[in-house]
Amino acid sequence: MATKREIDMLGLDYALKFTAAYQQGSKQNKYIRETLCEDLQFPAVLVSPRTTDILCGKRMYPEVGYSPQYGGMGYYFDATSWEGENAVVNYTSDELLEWNSLKKFWETEATAVKCFNSFSYEIKNRLWDKYDGGNVLRHPAYPLYRMAGLQMDYKKLIDNGIIGLELEINQLIEKAKDDEAKMFYTSAIKSVKRIRTCISHYILDAEKLPATEKKRKMVAALSGLLDHAPKTFHEGIQLILLVQTITGTINFGRMDIVLGNLLVNDLDNNVMTWEEGIEIMQNFYTILEEEIWHFDARIIVGGLGRTNVAAADKFAMLAMETTDSLSLPMPQVSLRFYEGQNPELLEKAYDVIGNGKTFPMLYNDDVNVSAVEKAFHVDRQTAEQYLPFGCGEYMIDKQSCGTPNVIINLQRCLELAMNNGRCLRFNDQRSPDYGNIETYTNIEQLWSAYENTVNYFLEAGAKGQESIYKITGQECPFSLISVLYDDCLAAGRSIFDGGIKYLGGTCETYGNNNTADSLTAIDELIFKASKYSGAELLTALKANWEDFDSIHKSFKDAPKFGNDNDIADAMQARVHEQVCLGTTTAAKETSLHHWLVVIINNNHNTLWGKETSASADGRKNGEPLAPGNSASAGADKSGLSALLNSQAKPDPTIHAGAVHNVKLSANFPKKNRNLYHSLFRSYFKKGGTQTMVTVTSRADLEAALETPEKYANLLVRVGGFSARFIDLDKPTQMEILSRTEH
Amino acid sequence: MNGIITDIFRTSIVDGPGIRTTVFLKGCQLRCIWCHNPETQSMKIEKDYGRLIDSETIVAECVKDRIYYDETDGGVTLSGGEPLMQPDFALEILKRLKELGIHTTLDTTGVAKISIYKKALKVTDLFLFDYKVTDSKSHFSLTGSRKEPIMDTFNFLISNNAKIILRCPMIPGVNDEVEHLTTISEMEFKYPSLVEINILPYHTMGNAKYEKLGRPVDPSLPKENIPNKLKEYYLSFFKIRGNKKVILKD
Numbered sequence: 005m006a007t008k009r010e011i012d013m014l015g016l017d018y019a020l021k022f023t024a025a026y027q028q029g030s031k032q033n034k035y036i037r038e039t040l041c042e043d044l045q046f047p048a049v050l051v052s053p054r055t056t057d058i059l060c061g062k063r064m065y066p067e068v069g070y071s072p073q074y075g076g077m078g079y080y081f082d083a084t085s086w087e088g089e090n091a092v093v094n095y096t097s098d099e100l101l102e103w104n105s106l107k108k109f110w111e112t113e114a115t116a117v118k119c120f121n122s123f124s125y126e127i128k129n130r131l132w133d134k135y136d137g138g139n140v141l142r143h144p145a146y147p148l149y150r151m152a153g154l155q156m157d158y159k160k161l162i163d164n165g166i167i168g169l170e171l172e173i174n175q176l177i178e179k180a181k182d183d184e185a186k187m188f189y190t191s192a193i194k195s196v197k198r199i200r201t202c203i204s205h206y207i208l209d210a211e212k213l214p215a216t217e218k219k220r221k222m223v224a225a226l227s228g229l230l231d232h233a234p235k236t237f238h239e240g241i242q243l244i245l246l247v248q249t250i251t252g253t254i255n256f257g258r259m260d261i262v263l264g265n266l267l268v269n270d271l272d273n274n275v276m277t278w279e280e281g282i283e284i285m286q287n288f289y290t291i292l293e294e295e296i297w298h299f300d301a302r303i304i305v306g307g308l309g310r311t312n313v314a315a316a317d318k319f320a321m322l323a324m325e326t327t328d329s330l331s332l333p334m335p336q337v338s339l340r341f342y343e344g345q346n347p348e349l350l351e352k353a354y355d356v357i358g359n360g361k362t363f364p365m366l367y368n369d370d371v372n373v374s375a376v377e378k379a380f381h382v383d384r385q386t387a388e389q390y391l392p393f394g395c396g397e398y399m400i401d402k403q404s405c406g407t408p409n410v411i412i413n414l415q416r417c418l419e420l421a422m423n424n425g426r427c428l429r430f431n432d433q434r435s436p437d438y439g440n441i442e443t444y445t446n447i448e449q450l451w452s453a454y455e456n457t458v459n460y461f462l463e464a465g466a467k468g469q470e471s472i473y474k475i476t477g478q479e480c481p482f483s484l485i486s487v488l489y490d491d492c493l494a495a496g497r498s499i500f501d502g503g504i505k506y507l508g509g510t511c512e513t514y515g516n517n518n519t520a521d522s523l524t525a526i527d528e529l530i531f532k533a534s535k536y537s538g539a540e541l542l543t544a545l546k547a548n549w550e551d552f553d554s555i556h557k558s559f560k561d562a563p564k565f566g567n568d569n570d571i572a573d574a575m576q577a578r579v580h581e582q583v584c585l586g587t588t589t590a591a592k593e594t595s596l597h598h599w600l601v602v603i604i605n606n607n608h609n610t611l612w613g614k615e616t617s618a619s620a621d622g623r624k625n626g627e628p629l630a631p632g633n634s635a636s637a638g639a640d641k642s643g644l645s646a647l648l649n650s651q652a653k654p655d656p657t658i659h660a661g662a663v664h665n666v667k668l669s670a671n672f673p674k675k676n677r678n679l680y681h682s683l684f685r686s687y688f689k690k691g692g693t694q695t696m697v698t699v700t701s702r703a704d705l706e707a708a709l710e711t712p713e714k715y716a717n718l719l720v721r722v723g724g725f726s727a728r729f730i731d732l733d734k735p736t737q738m739e740i741l742s743r744t745e746h
Numbered sequence: 747m748n749g750i751i752t753d754i755f756r757t758s759i760v761d762g763p764g765i766r767t768t769v770f771l772k773g774c775q776l777r778c779i780w781c782h783n784p785e786t787q788s789m790k791i792e793k794d795y796g797r798l799i800d801s802e803t804i805v806a807e808c809v810k811d812r813i814y815y816d817e818t819d820g821g822v823t824l825s826g827g828e829p830l831m832q833p834d835f836a837l838e839i840l841k842r843l844k845e846l847g848i849h850t851t852l853d854t855t856g857v858a859k860i861s862i863y864k865k866a867l868k869v870t871d872l873f874l875f876d877y878k879v880t881d882s883k884s885h886f887s888l889t890g891s892r893k894e895p896i897m898d899t900f901n902f903l904i905s906n907n908a909k910i911i912l913r914c915p916m917i918p919g920v921n922d923e924v925e926h927l928t929t930i931s932e933m934e935f936k937y938p939s940l941v942e943i944n945i946l947p948y949h950t951m952g953n954a955k956y957e958k959l960g961r962p963v964d965p966s967l968p969k970e971n972i973p974n975k976l977k978e979y980y981l982s983f984f985k986i987r988g989n990k991k992v993i994l995k996d
Binding site: 568642643644645646649671672675676678679682683685686689690746 | 754756757759765767807810813814816817818996
């Protein structure tokens with residue numbers, strides 16, 4: 005599967021109808037508008053099951069639609085299939101005229117456009133509007149329009165079933181506190197009934213399949229859901245997949261809590277064997293792999309805050325065994341663990357990782373729960389319900405939205421701070437002039453300019469995030485999501501219009517460790533040793549280090565993060581603290597409950613590396629930035645424990661998740677199983693929060709470049725997502741190769 | 747106290763038990779033709795290799811991984827080169843580590859003076875002792891050093907109850923004659939206090955260093971890593987003879 009989801013095509017007629025429904029609804033209110041549009045979307049966008057499937061739940065995101073994230077945020081319109089250089093369909097001139105008038109309409113009506121238009125001059129000026137999916141990232145910070153990081157209450161869904169939800173909402177309608185609540189409840193009940201519509205649609209679809217045992221089970225599970233709350237594991241997972249499909253929320257949260265009891269009940273009562281459970285899970289995983297971006301589809305197992313521990317553990321083992329049985333870059337199974345948890349889970353996890361599956365990712369609850377408590381300003385019980393989603397951002401299960409709506413490149417900020425707010429490559433002004441490294445006489449002057457530059461963008465970012473929530477709340481009730489989010493029904497308000505308990509968000513930071521290493525090198529070589537002048541460095545950087553071999557070597561050889569080096573790690577801690585606290589401080593000027601840094605990585609480290617000038621850590625323009633909280637490519641030269649020790653240092657109590665890539669030689673876990681387990685156990689004892697491990701060998705990676713057809717199963721962890729190595733673009737492949745193999 | 751090293755490598759899993767930090771000291775009396783650390787032979791600081799460092803700095807670096815040592819029964823290994831070419835420096839590091847309760851291993855060729863090994867015994871938990879060539883003449887021509895003093899050291903350590911892992915680099919067509927293999931096999935029974943006997947198959951990973959140093963790789967060496975078939979032959983050789991302590995390393 006490609007790492008970027010292409011738009012699906014339903015054609016002009018569908019787009020016209022959807023637009024008409026939107027226009028008609030707009031004359032009344034957002035709830036009716038959503039109902040009209042959603043009734044048009046479903047079941048129209050649903051995709052039929054195959055003969056090999058045992059579960060239903062696939063969909064399209066057509067040219068125009070409604071979704072929290074995929075396709076576009078809220079009401080979206082995507083013209084890429086019919087215009088431009090890569091038009092997929094040749095329409096007649098009359099049809100193109102119609103498309104153009106639709107385009108004109110959505111140019112001001114799309115929710116993302118409304119969000120941008122709501123920005124003040126300050127936000128527009130500081131954040132760039134032209135985020136184009138990451139193709140050209142010239143600016144140091146961008147707003148992103150999406151509502152990522154939504155995790156609905158699947159336990160409530162499973163415990164109550166469709167019938168239970170209908171009952172609850174019907175009772176609420178009668179005693180709605182005001183008109184707004186009544187409109188919301190009306191939309192909510194329709195959103196629940198829409199699940200029925202989709203199930204009925206799928207039953208008809210399934211009936212068309214050839215008669216097999218799989219089909220019989222599929223129809224039975226679907227039919228059961230129309231009648232009662234899920235009674236079997238199959239019914240439970242089917243309902244979750246379907247509701248996820250309809251809402252487009254793309255992550256799955258603590259499935260062990262949600263499905264553990266049904267699983268154990270089925271196994272105990274011979275309703276289903278373990279092997280049948282694996283078969284269902286394999287189909288589930290395969291569907292997710294086809295349907296969802298590599299960045300999402302998190303399934304969380306283990307951890308503090310579970311009441312049905314034994315049953316949940318059973319599901320955890322099933323999930324990991326399924327991962328082991330397939331070689332898919334999805335779903336992103338993640339294991340939370342703590343001292344005292346059933347050790348089998350972690351043992352199993354190490355073995356599956358050791359087999360090169362890149363999953364599960366490991367999360368240390370003994371550190372993370374109290375860190376979340378502090379960072380999110382919530383009590384411990386709430387903090388126990390933290391969830392990593394997507395590329396590794398944290399949110400609070402069914403109580404917050406973790407969406408990152410701003411991305412910022414710290415290395416670009418440092419570049420501006422060194423050069424009067426001007427880009428080194430093109431000399432264009434991107435931030436205020438806080439000074440130039442030629443005139444700074446000590447590191448504190450540079451630091452001050454850097455800090456001002458970062459804060460300049462963060463201030464606008466926090467306001468941008470707030471504004472995006474506000475407009476989304478005004479435009480999009482997301483009724484079904486709201487039904488399954490704490491407090492919304494009780495408050496009579498949809499999720500982003502007063503319903504959600506903790507309205508917070510996150511900010512993705514990139515190049516953190518390049519920035520830290522650059523500052524270390526500058527401090528050591530320019531200010532402390534006076535070996536070079538600021539002017540000399542600027543000249544070398546502008547020349548992309550070409551013909552500056554000697555100075556380049558000096559800056560490359562300066563202390564680097566990832567070696568447990570006190571000097572480098574202290575600077576890294578300073579950079580980390582500054583951006584984390586700067587982010588929370590910026591949010592104080594807004595109504596956000598929290599706004600926190602996430603040090604994650606999709607492939608923006610590679611994309612942004614293209615546009616980031618040469619840096620003082622020795623990196624050249626075009627080379628990737630360090631992914632997440634990892635060392636720069638090849639900079640971690642002192643051995644694995646040194647890297648892990650460095651990674652365990654940054655304060656975990658001031659952000660909402662950081663990812664740590666480690667690349668291990670396949671021989672290590674294979675031939676030294678006990679040492680490999682102990683190594684990570686020690687890392688976590690030392691305060692490590694998280695790790696994600698690629699087990700491979702340089703030889704395999706190189707061979708896969710030569711003969712990709714032989715390496716279809718070679719999985720690598722890129723940053724916040726896994727991928728088949730052969731599916732990655734060349735720069736990302738080279739970035740993976742450049743990482744140190746331990 | 748200052749000394750010259752090439753590297754401090756953390757999380758080594760090939761230089762003794764558990765997870766270890768290995769410090770590579772510069773300088774060696776031997777000139778084994780297959781040496782895979784040629785950059786450590788000369789005592790001098792060279793262009794790409796070697797730096798002056800204080801023993802306390804080394805100890806401080808080693809202490810950082812104590813939690814990993816504790817968890818895996820690991821510790822610190824001094825390697826090289828021959829660490830005892832800088833005897834005071836090496837012994838100082840070992841002494842400080844022992845004081846801190848960290849397991850110490852000394853990877854040695856056996857070529858230093860007995861008086862130095864006497865001191866080393868007090869601060870070393872485990873010796874990785876090289877046994878390279880059985881025939882005395884060949885020993886001299888392949889390593890540039892006489893075998894007899896090395897064996898004197900070995901006997902000295904054995905008679906002083908030192909814990910020893912015997913390490914035998916195996917170079918196809920160079921030192922892997924039947925006589926040599928037979929002697930290694932017999933040593934297990936002759937010296938029951940040996941902890942293990944490690945067979946270290948030749949690999950070509952050191953070649954890049956020769957290139958960097960501007961030195962030729964000895965033409966009599968194999969061009970490739972040891973093939974699996976040969977590894978199996980070595981294993982069966984020792985198995986047939988009832989060896990239990992012989993382990994073939996990667």
